[in-house]
Amino acid sequence: MEIGQLFLNALVLGASYALVALGFVLVLNATAAVNFAHGDLVMAGGMLAVALSAVLPLDTGVPGLLVLPLVLLAMAGAGLLFSLVAYFPLRRGPPVSVFISTIAVGIMLQHGIKALMGPAEQVAPPLIAGPRLEFAGLVASRQALATLVVAALLIGGTALLLARTQFGRRLRASAQDPEMARAIGVRVPVMIAASFALGTALAGAAGLLFANSYFVSPGSGGNLMIKAYIAVTIGGWGSAPGALAGALMIAFFEVGVAAWLSSPVAEAALYGALLLTLVLRPQGLFGEPAGRRV
């Protein structure tokens, strides 16, 4: 059943994009700064997964799942490092300098990894190895289904963390109103660093998923960054559910329009739809009309 197959595949692609967008919006909320290196961080996570699979003995049925916690941990650390280098020194300066610092770190990441691992596309181990599954006329690889589950778990887990734990509340408080949060005793810089760590960990997980389903090369980051940016804008700037919705919409749009017309048309149409959204409903789906409190 063709539509069903398209739907399923779009969902899997959307789940991967959603992880990327979620990490992006977490950092965005915490710092009000666009992290231009986010896509490169996703790529780094994927490359890390590739490298780990080369050195670790992973002859099990679930190699990717074994590597996942390592990637999450390592990328969380990378996120902390990243914030120390690209964000904290520039916190008090003009916001545009954070753009450039993240672009610069992105360039260094991309070419540094290229120097280490070469320019070729690479593949990471699947989450669950094994033959594909077929049901109701649809075909799905185990990786695809595992992607859906893992993405849902990570997103759900993050949502729970933010909504139900004290730590999550503090994170949200320092994102929404740093002055107030500081006044009530929340250590805002620590929360910002934690947001970077969490966002980058999610990026790493997304990278691991991407690196198996769609391969990864040092140059993969730029495109993912743009997709995340679009997702967050369509969904509503600063809204995490909006970012997820936006990511899914992008995936469905890409697959749907490509199936209906063609892929080059889908690419142009995505930007066209983006522009239309910006003009007609600039606050996105879930965003409040932006305004400064006067």
Next chain:
Amino acid sequence: MAARAHPSEHRIQLMRRLAWICAAAALAAYAFAVADSYVLRVLTLAGTYAILVMGYQFVFGQLGALSLAQGAFFGIGAYTAALLGLKLGTPYILNVAAAVIVVVALAALIAVPVRRLQSHYFALATLGIAEVVLIGVRNWEALTGGGDGYAQVPGMALFGLVIPRGWGEFATVWSAAGLLAVLAWRLQRGLPARVHALAREDPIAAAAAGIDTGRLRFNAFLWSAAYGAIAGALAIPVVRVISPEVAEFKVMVACLAMTVVGGRTVIAGAFVGALLLYPMPEWFRFLEDHYLIAYGGVLLAAVLLAPDGIAGLAARVLPAPRSPGPPPAPVTDREADASPARPRGGAALEVRGVAKRFGGLTALEGVSLRVEAGEIVGLIGPNGAGKTTLANIISGQYAADAGQVSLGGRTLTGLPAFRIARAGVARTFQTPALAAGLSALDNVATVCAGVGRTDGGPAARLRRAHGVAAAALARAGAAAYDMETVGALPHALRRRVELARALALGPRFIVLDEPAAGLTADDITDLAATLRDLAEAGIGFLVIDHDMDFLLPLAGRLACLHEGRLIASGSADAVRADPAVIEAYLGPDFAASGGTHR
């Protein structure tokens, strides 16, 4: 008129011009000394990027609007000039002109729908457009040659004379860069520089000063497009091949990096950024595979060490363009009559049935109010009652969901904030909305960009604006601080500067939002006296405040808002004694203590 410029200011200007001439001479000398095709080619292309960045500074540097279309302008300019030269064989100058026309037309087309978008939305819209351009250029094979593009694009020629590679192209590009720098300087100096600084730092303050930031951004966008097109058209003959790489996002990233590293508000920054960053990958070639890592590292270091850009760093180190001298002479009576600071005679402000909802929250419902010319009405009520919302609706920051606001019979609802300011409704904000980087005089002078005469050259207009601003500052009691940077002024003085800006509009009505907050008792007495004087001159006031000691003797009438509704309106005494008002806001102790609220 303004006093003759302080002698040191002339000397500083002279030193700046000398610095420019020295830099140009150094560049020419270096190119001449080394004189090989490799260096010349790199420097020539660096020159085209300097032009690109100068253009970008109009929209991103001066106005702080993050446009991501600058690379696309470069690309389309390059394609237009190249394709015309290749397919039609038209002379080079025509191709450049055509490139400018095509790109500016395109920019005008896209600027209209995106002009009201804020910050990141604007950035993303321009990014989307740039990506569509790239897709078009790649896939429209019949026109653009697709991925391969076209080779044998003709080189530069001026009036039939072929311009040789090497020196010829270098001189052409850098002469163009020099001329365009002078043009950029002329476009920005005087009053526009101050207006841009205000629009960049605080768009809401700019609207309150009667400045049409949308139009400013539109114009800046078109100028940036023109410069981008020229840069692209100049770059092509150096390479003589046209292919989609000129429209890729890499160009935009390079432009952005050069702007930020060089310094985005100073024209010299464009040259510093381009000359530093464009050749850098060439300098690092000895690192072979790792040269781009080094490039990223230097970029990071540059932005960490100089977040305002290198030229910005220099600007901080050098003395400010003006040292405080005697303030400009106050405007003569005749000139005061001609200036917009002269009140035009009051008019009544009428608010009828105004409602405002934010999602599920009703902020205002059925609010009606009338303030006569020369009357002072106080607006009181607990926090969250909707007082500031009402002020925002009157002055146009918010659009009302229902109801009408009119001034002297003229309907103001639905007009953008800057038009309402120009129509005669001024306001001040809870936190003074001023450009912290500008002097008080400059802050107030920006008003004259929106209202007032537009004849005379830039110097004359600036002098006129300063004259008006000086008069307004004097009236608001801040004349002695006109040369001080607003960021360094204490809160009470900033309030006065803001009031001065409101006065400079020549308003018929002023809305003040908590003007007494944070002032000492002396300051409050001063303020009340000032307001009474202005009311006598015919200006109507709506004053929002919590300080009853200040408001009660001042206001002829009071109105009380509670949960979005007007619960009382009338003479001060009547409202004070109104039980609903006491219940909602004043409190029983207030009445009991005889009306003191300290």
Next chain:
Amino acid sequence: MVFAAKSAESRAADPETTACLRKSRATRIGIVPTAAAAALTLWSGALLSGALWTSGARAEAVRLPILAPTSGILALEGASQRDGALLALKHAPKGVTVERLVLDTGSSPQRAVQAFEKAVRGLLPVAISAPIFGPEMLAIMPLAKERKVPLVTISGTAKITELGNPYVFRFFPGDAVVKTAQARYTVENLKRRKVALIYQTTAYGQSGRRHLRANFAKLGAKIVLDEGLSPRVKDMTPVLLKLRRAGADVLVLQLHSGPTALIVKQAVGLKLGLPIVAGSAMHQPSTAALLDPAALKGVCAESGSSPISGGGARMRAFATAFRARFGRAPDAFAAAQYDAVTMVLQAVANGARTAAAVRSALAGGRHDGIAMTYKSDGKGNMAHDAVIVCYDGKTRLPAIVKRYHNVDGAL
């Protein structure tokens, strides 16, 4: 005015205000020392950069700079090209010393032109190992003609040999050769006539598509689907389902490495069951490494050669040496560039020590390389053979199943 006077008073009286204001005037530094410092910095920068920009050339050695796009979208092919050239330099014949100069052209014509200028500074090279990227070649060709330096390249862009430039020598079979092989194998050997043609919306893809369409028309095959894919597309399901619906019986690809692997993998995932005849990207070891061997069953690719598929002793020696030096298996691009540079070095060893002499040797000579025999057809096309390699589904090593010799009749 009353208020102005009052304010002046209060200003004088209030030390806090004046102190506040006084602070803002504190950061002043003299103009003259600053201007001097700026000028000094500018001059020392100029001198320093001048020093960094000069390249030292040793008089006895011959210069053969290697220009390749090792960053940007063609980084993979550029790296192959560069490494093949470097190995050839290492294996230079006795008595020929070559100074090492490797310049990245960045997948951008602008950077390529700058790299060229740097390469010809000072002592003129006898030849330049030129980039694989078409637009870069087109940009540096006029300059090479001006300076009279021959360019040896493996760029597939047809135009480079159609502009009448006597300084260009292409050592990889052009689209006219390999696309003919690809089409002929599909129709004559696989006996398929309902073609789904999927190409990349880049220079490489668009050029290949034109040639494939012409060839299939000549062979009487029908193209039931002809669709372009952007290099960024990740999910190929739409186009795969479309071509199944269109009744295609073979999938012909002209895609880059990553997208080729993706579409093969997803075609297998959808149980498409169609044979795939891909462009040269599929022969590259790095592409095959992305897929399970089982997924490669029924997948074939065109190429100039296939170093890892065995072949003669010299090819095997080359593959071994390449692996030893660079830690990975070579592909046809590396082999072809190796042959190109080797031909130049042999000309030098035979006495051609100037650019002009090398050019004549290239234009008139014949070279038995490891991949094939090279001879100019008068326009600079040196390579006229192609191969089709296929995977058996058991390993990632393809086997050469068909050789097409002298496809355009120029040998």
